[in-house]
Amino acid sequence: MYNDKKVVFSGVQPSGNLTIGNYLGAIRNFSTFSEDYHCYYCVVDMHAITVRQNPAELRRRTYETLALYMACGLDPEKNTLFIQSHVPQHAELGWVLDCYTMFGELSRMTQFKDKSAKNADNINAGLFTYPSLMAADILLYQTELVPVGQDQKQHLELARDIANRFNQIYGETFVVPDGYIPKEGAKICSLQDPIKKMSKSDPNENAVIRILDSKDDIIRKFKRAVTDSGNEIIHGEGKEGITNLLNIYTCFTGKTIEEAEKEFSGMGYGDFKLAVGETCADSLQPVRDEFARLMADKAYLEQVMSQGAQEAYKNARRTMSKVRRKIGFTELKH
Ligand code: TYM
Numbered sequence: 001m002y003n004d005k006k007v008v009f010s011g012v013q014p015s016g017n018l019t020i021g022n023y024l025g026a027i028r029n030f031s032t033f034s035e036d037y038h039c040y041y042c043v044v045d046m047h048a049i050t051v052r053q054n055p056a057e058l059r060r061r062t063y064e065t066l067a068l069y070m071a072c073g074l075d076p077e078k079n080t081l082f083i084q085s086h087v088p089q090h091a092e093l094g095w096v097l098d099c100y101t102m103f104g105e106l107s108r109m110t111q112f113k114d115k116s117a118k119n120a121d122n123i124n125a126g127l128f129t130y131p132s133l134m135a136a137d138i139l140l141y142q143t144e145l146v147p148v149g150q151d152q153k154q155h156l157e158l159a160r161d162i163a164n165r166f167n168q169i170y171g172e173t174f175v176v177p178d179g180y181i182p183k184e185g186a187k188i189c190s191l192q193d194p195i196k197k198m199s200k201s202d203p204n205e206n207a208v209i210r211i212l213d214s215k216d217d218i219i220r221k222f223k224r225a226v227t228d229s230g231n232e233i234i235h236g237e238g239k240e241g242i243t244n245l246l247n248i249y250t251c252f253t254g255k256t257i258e259e260a261e262k263e264f265s266g267m268g269y270g271d272f273k274l275a276v277g278e279t280c281a282d283s284l285q286p287v288r289d290e291f292a293r294l295m296a297d298k299a300y301l302e303q304v305m306s307q308g309a310q311e312a313y314k315n316a317r318r319t320m321s322k323v324r325r326k327i328g329f330t331e332l333k334h
Helices: 021-033 056-069 089-098 102-106 110-118 125-140 152-171 215-223 242-255 259-266 271-293 298-327
Strands: 006-012 036-043 078-082 143-149 176-182
Touching: 006 021, 006 125, 021 036, 021 056, 021 143, 021 242, 021 271, 036 056, 056 271, 056 298, 078 298, 089 242, 089 298, 102 125, 110 125, 110 152, 125 152, 125 298, 143 152, 152 176, 215 259, 215 271, 242 259, 242 271, 271 298
Parallel strands: 006 036, 006 143, 036 078, 143 176
Antiparallel strands: none
């Protein structure tokens, strides 16, 4: 903590068009912290290159992700919005923390196992050490709270372990962060395989609702969502498809699952899916409109990027010089 306020940090990879999983599990919660915390929201382009990216697309998505942050309600005057690769201390601390992270710990990360199965021809070292770079992101700003979806819980626990280990060796250096995983929306599932989480890199477009999909696309995808052979709109085991749709509906409306079950009682699956699709599309419409407006003003996005990088750099530099001193790196005197 460098100002009076405690710090919140979170990041999103610009590795694909963002989904309602990213929105409901993470981004839409970000602005709730803006008044009480110093919030850093980062577009983690360095994490994105652990999987091969097309350079032009990566650049475009980096702008888009920044614009989406703002379209989802993040005011750049109240939050530090920035791009990870613009602040070199992320890479610097990432390397240092690599040396305090165990091979065994990284080998146990389920995201590494999943991603290396999916990218068998490119299991690079960055994919493996991804979580220590993520720990660096968080620890650089002396973060107290990290709002993320369920799938990042394991990475967050590792970040805590790394912070504790470093503090034990060198004395208090890092704040040990806590995760903030929302009660609702922490795991939005695929519409085609509702046991799996919805993932922005899913090759099956019907499985994923993107924040920027048109209303027609959203409704079409919901209509095709996998359900079950029954006819009751209730949540529970064996009804993962319906449970996921009810979950999405309640996230957008603020209703409870029980209220939603009552509302749809007696309705057919087709009408139910249409209702969920319409609710989702209508709720996202203001985000899409604001996004289009922001993307038309690239100069403004560049100004936000540069303001955010400067602000982040100031605080990242303080932590990094503390770390350098503690581990025994020499200082340049001239
Ligand atoms: P990423 O880019 O995969 O996802 C961004 C955020 O969206 C959440 N999320 C979901 N929540 C609910 N349901 C889903 N289906 C779903 N899919 C994704 C993620 O949990 C995440 O909060 N490693 C991170 C990025 C990162 C980061 C950080 C996060 C890098 N450094 C430091 C926090 C702090 C990632 O790959 O997120």
